[in-house]
Amino acid sequence: MKPALNAATRVLSSLGATVINATARAGFGARFFMALIRQSPASFMRPQLILKEIYQAGVLSLIIVLMSGLFIGMVLALQGYETLVRFGATESMGVLVALSLVRELGPVVAALLFASRAGSAITAEIGLMKTTEQLSAMEVMAVDPIARVVSPRFWGGVISLPLLSALFSTMGIYGGYLVGVRLIGIDGGAFWGQMQAAVDWQHDVMNGVVKSVVFAFAVSLIAVFEGYDAQPTAEGVSAATTRTVVTSALAILALDFVLTVFMFRGGLN
């Protein structure tokens, strides 16, 4: 009787501890976000810090984003051709490539790449600063680490990702053009003309931009928070880096679903 009771108590208490820890973490996250917003004007007063982070997060991610965009566009064109040729609708390939990239793949894949390329780096950097007590040293020097370290990285990410998404979509469309028109030999006029007829500036392009801005806030916040909240040990930093990539990926895909439901409800307007 007694051991069974003990086991039940253990399960209950561990469940309770999990819930309490998760709630406390969420509360700390909210407090952290408020502090971040409060300190943001201070970091905008020193744009040099943000520029450096745009360089770290944006410029250094350029190669991977541009190359991925190009290849994804080329694959889309090849795969799209396989299906469209059955219906004799290969002229619609421009529409297919442009809409898939502008609406979905551009914002989502660029955000996923950004989370793994730049988000993990931000988390590791802040986590290591915390481990080596650089953040505490700043506090001792009366420098707020959120204003000096966290906020520039956050805003650098928020500014970089929408630009990277636009570049990703552009490269993808160019890749689709290379494969569709140059390699397969679809008529170039139909490729661009049908694309322009079907893609709407506001409904498609702007909604894609809105998506990438939302993803930029989510990924940047997750990255700086996980770094700031990391256990100050070697394992803690590595676990935080892993959590950044996993949580960001889940957040991007879940947010994408929610945003897509609001933006494109399949003609149920």
Place this chain on the structure above:
Amino acid sequence: MNRKAIDLWVGIFVAIGLGALLFLALKVGNLLTTNEERSGYQVEARFDNIGNLKPRAAVKSAGVVVGRVESIRLDGQTFEAVARLQIFSQYKFSRDTIAAVFTSGLLGEQFVGLEAGGDSVMLKDEDRIKKTQSAVQIEKLISQFMFSKAQDSPAAAASATPSAPAASPASPAATSTPTAAPAPGVKP
């Protein structure tokens, strides 16, 4: 890396990023035509059946896109589908224009075709197109065909075979004079 080089790289990055956005807007999204779209006027057309017409579908006249379907709703009193059409401002149509729902190709998208009439009075904003023709429903055509086949002589049935949706696949949205048999809804 020194500060100057970082500034330069960030500048290049922001410039090509904004350039990509501009490319998406102008070359892909065709921003310039949407402006004239917004400056157009709206008319209303009532159909017995709109088939698969969707909001934002094209409105064409003689195969040229002259507007977009703004919204579609059902009139609760008459049980007709009410489609609001946004017509670009540079196109004027006479008051007795006929609006019909066509399909581009056999499986293609549906669009509203406008056929200009002869009236000298032009449609204005918030006007209503009175002469409309519903979408062709393949199921109805097939059942009509079956009935006429059963009743009439084989020769009459063959000539009555409407196959109207198949009439346009080669030239989607050509002048497309409605080849469908009795043209429901058009009151001459």
